Amino acid sequence: MHFFEDIEVGQRREAGSFTFTAEDIKRFARQFDPQRFHLSEEEGRNSLFGGLAASGWHVASVCMKMMVADGQREAREAAARGERVAVWGPSPGFRELRWLQPVLVGDTLSFAGIVEAKRTSASRPEWGIVQIRNSGTNQRGELAFSFLATAFVPRQGAGA
């Protein structure tokens, strides 16, 4: 995880890819979104989705999983090099979440984030605020999912 000063607008971070299996899709759906097109192949085929489709909240949660795993890997590598690791603050929310394409069983999404803006915080000088557009692109190169995340990122001068 980087400090505010190390982050540049336009920076892109690849967070790896994830293939949605029928078991994954149905398990999430049973817990959190038991709509028929998320629970049954046949119902999915007969729906507007045209196949067993992952819940949009499942897609968002998998994106988080990939981003967290990537951040933890990066932090371990930085620590192994003896570098100071920045601890990002909690996110206050995000904007413009879009489900642009269905995510069907067997689809593979590749997740990435691109820095769209950064600014210092007037009220909290030890933190910067970074806006990152996170996205998931499917195996056909179609943008399937995106949202604009806001993160509090510590500044170099701050203890971390």
Added chain:
Amino acid sequence: MHFFEDIEVGQRREAGSFTFTAEDIKRFARQFDPQRFHLSEEEGRNSLFGGLAASGWHVASVCMKMMVADGQREAREAAARGERVAVWGPSPGFRELRWLQPVLVGDTLSFAGIVEAKRTSASRPEWGIVQIRNSGTNQRGELAFSFLATAFVPRQGAGA
């Protein structure tokens, strides 16, 4: 589930409440958001959250769970009265998702949705578009979570 014509701006729908247990919080975190303050009471207490905190994506997923359960209950009741039940379309996304208060172990959120706007779709005359502000309020009456959802809702004339 209502048809477009039956929905009025300002309508409020209560979707029930949910208490976040340590087991729920950690299970979601292990699957999708394995950050330390979502996995351990002690790490949570030592974090900005001040306690074991649910992942924001867990809060969003539980909100979905409550909304789906409420919609299914309503659809069963309408079907039992012999009424036609509207089948809502998939959501294209939402805006302004806000995590306003931490959701800590033992907190109970009450979920509700309020209709903020409705309009017909020029390109798809069989559908209306409804914007609903969904929210979760904790046991102290504090708004903890909200987002503005967009839904495609069938019109009375359309087959459903």
